[in-house]
Amino acid sequence: MTTLIVFVIILMALMGAPVFIVISAFAMLGFYETGIPLAAIIVDIYSNFSSQPLLYTIPLFTFAGYILAESKTSIRLVNFSMAILGWLPGGLSIVALVTCAFFTAFTGASGVTIIALGGLLYPALIKEKYPDNFSLGLLTSSGSLGLLFPPSLPIILFGVVSETSINQLFAAGLIPGVFLILLLSLYSIFIGKRSEVSQKRFHLSEVVKAANQAKWELFIPVIVVVGIYGGFFTLGEIASITVAYSLIIEVFIHKDIRIVQIPSIMKRSMILVGGILVILGAAYGLTNYMIDAEIPMVILDFMQQYITSKVVFLLTLNIFLLIVGCVLDIFSAILVTVPLILPIAASYDINPVHLGIIFLTNLEIGYSTPPVGMNLFISSFRFSKSVLSLYKATIPFLIILVIALMCITYMPQLSLWLVEHFHIK
Amino acid sequence: KGSDRPTVTIKIATLAPKGSAMMNVLEELRDRIRKETDNEVYFKIYPGAIQGDEKDVLTKIRLGQLHGGAFTSNGMGRIVPEVRVTDIPFLFKNYEEVAYVRSKLKDKMEKLFDEKGFAVVAWADIGFVHVFSKEPVTADNLGNLKVWVWGDDVLSMTIWKTVGVTPISLSITDVLTSLSTKLIDTAPSTPFGAVAFRWYTKFNYISEIPSTDPSSALLVSKETWEKISPESKEKIAGIAEWYHKTITTTNRKANADSLKILREAGIKVAPATEENIQFVTDMQLKTREALVGKLYSRELLEEVLGYLDEYRKMHPESDYIRIQ
């Protein structure tokens, strides 16, 4: 009977039942089998939501991200980075990489980046005579670029679930994040040269003009980083300040958003947040069952029998996460797999902060991995292209990202150097 | 009997991390009970707060997912508020005073737990709690401190309220991250706790005199407890005596060992001046008055003060235990 129910749940998952329903179903089946009242699934939902001091930064940062996405921030940022980087061969594509990273850090690769920036950047790239395939691949894979930068929601979620220091995770993501952008930029320069795209001349006056327009938004990353590492405010306070600041600049200074629009932006951003939080809740319920049944210990014993070295473990982890990442969305993937993998990684002496960066890089890649990476489908509709053509377009980018992933996985210092050098706690 | 499966499996949770001195004694208790009750009673222990904070463990017991827990007085007070009367800060000056008063109250407290549906399997002592901070705590800088209190604990909230501090309430499982993110910078803890939970790296000072010695007990819901045969219960009572003595010495040793680690980590002692002592004595008086009717009755407070007087008359030399 149990086998049959498990089969039905899996079937429903594949047929497209919501992830939180699927996870809850597994948790409740487990509790039912153990003879524990179903209400047990709720205990940890409530206790974690009401006690976790970092979780509430997620709705706040997301709201701030939506405020920026709804205003003309993207245009100002693109203009500014164009003024600085436009003279490079492949300048516009680097601009695309950087601005996409900025937006994704706030909206957590929920598709918002491709939707908000795609319409602006895709025609611009084509107009500058970048190849169509390259432009599509670039925007598709950039849709998740930026997950490694603060205040990225997946990093916060990883920190919350794994009980790892968020400040360390934020610091650890910086170098690998820049490294990813750098590798992709080199490729972009190469393509730019080969396709002989037009290069702009550098004009200081244009930089000053664009910087003047974008100055208020450019100050946001400064608030976030200085706020976190300056020690003046807690992350929750920074999140609130970012919300207030974004509202003030977009409503009163730029006047891009009217006050009456705010409730609608709140609602739309909280639909995304609600979708994530309800999966988080279900995952807490499932974790409660797994701990009760001591399942992590069983898996740990099993793994230790077959995987004998750290290198083999890391390779297995990479492959496993790439698969998970292209089937599940990043939030569900973190919530379901972290509690299981954490103790195993600890037994191989892998620093949890490094593990977090490996996790996020893997899942970032999974987003644009054929056959079912989420970004592929969002792009497919955003740019009215067939999914197959997007498979082809993203392959060169995926190869580069996988090379970067290998470096990040096997060179822990990329992630840990900043943390150790600056004694970040 | 004689089969491999125990007749009664009691699922309990504790905050004590796996491998810690306290957890080791708890595991020894489990093994002795299993052996001496001839495999009738087996405690399945979930260590290291993996079942959540004490509040969550209590909910899980009420729900039937767990059957008991090794609680500190924070969790115990959620069942029987009166048990907190011996947690009044700076009331006791040393371990002997605490032990004397608690032994007098033992039967009364066990009866109260019984009324609330819990059997007290064994008592334990955690050891004295000191205040850990970035700067030495004085009456002047109190307002600037970001003090942690455990859950919405009425006792701790009242203590800080008497001196005008608005503390920040957090689960014990969130203290480490919150110290990192600077949400809090001051926390009460035993030296052992500060080391076991890895909090100590975030502090520079430990207060010279202790504030309180929280009680602790292994509680099991009566519903589960009644499944055990009377012979086994008697045997367990005998083992509980051993447990109380062992855990008390183990915890004192663990605290002393931890103090060494703290000192090696560069944590300094914030000395208790005459002024400080006067300040905390005032605080103690205000707190214990404010809690009458909230946690305990006037009679119970008087009773406790009476026992304490009694002890101090017998031992006029009784004084604050200070960190050397």
Next chain:
Amino acid sequence: MICHECGKVLNDNTRICPVCNVVLLETGGFFDKLAKIEGYLLSTCLAIMVIMVLFQIFLRNFFSSGIAGGDAIVRHMLLWVGFLGAGLATRGGMHIRIDIASKILSPKGMQVARVFTDIFSVIVGSLLVYASFNFVKLEYKAADELLFMHFPIWMMESIIPIGFSIITLRFASKGIQNFLRLVKET
């Protein structure tokens, strides 16, 4: 919004996805009114979170004080924001799903699959309502209070069963609409 069934970018009030033909927004006066109320509540809770945190910063820096239990209020508001948001996500068909079936099945097959997953979601959702209702009942007996204005904890928690109820109702309503469309078209 994006159709999470197939990924198509749609305008916010599209009720039926033109590609995969499934119901995205439920129709009917009751559900529209419900969504309005949820929207107001959601905005209020989010506003309380932001304002409470800012007010605490203000109090701490200028008066060396704060609101006792204010941090707990913010975290409880998260619970409300989460469940209200999840309810509206159900309305917009925006829950996160594993996107395999929609890439393999025909639009017709998708419609059939959707009816099945709706039924499944209603079953699991009802169990969640049952579980969370029992949880709140238990907490009602425990009678804990928030520090802030002695607000009963169980009231704060009541959004869990309410939220799951709304979600389940919506799955049911969509399930019926999807089923009727399917029948009508065959």
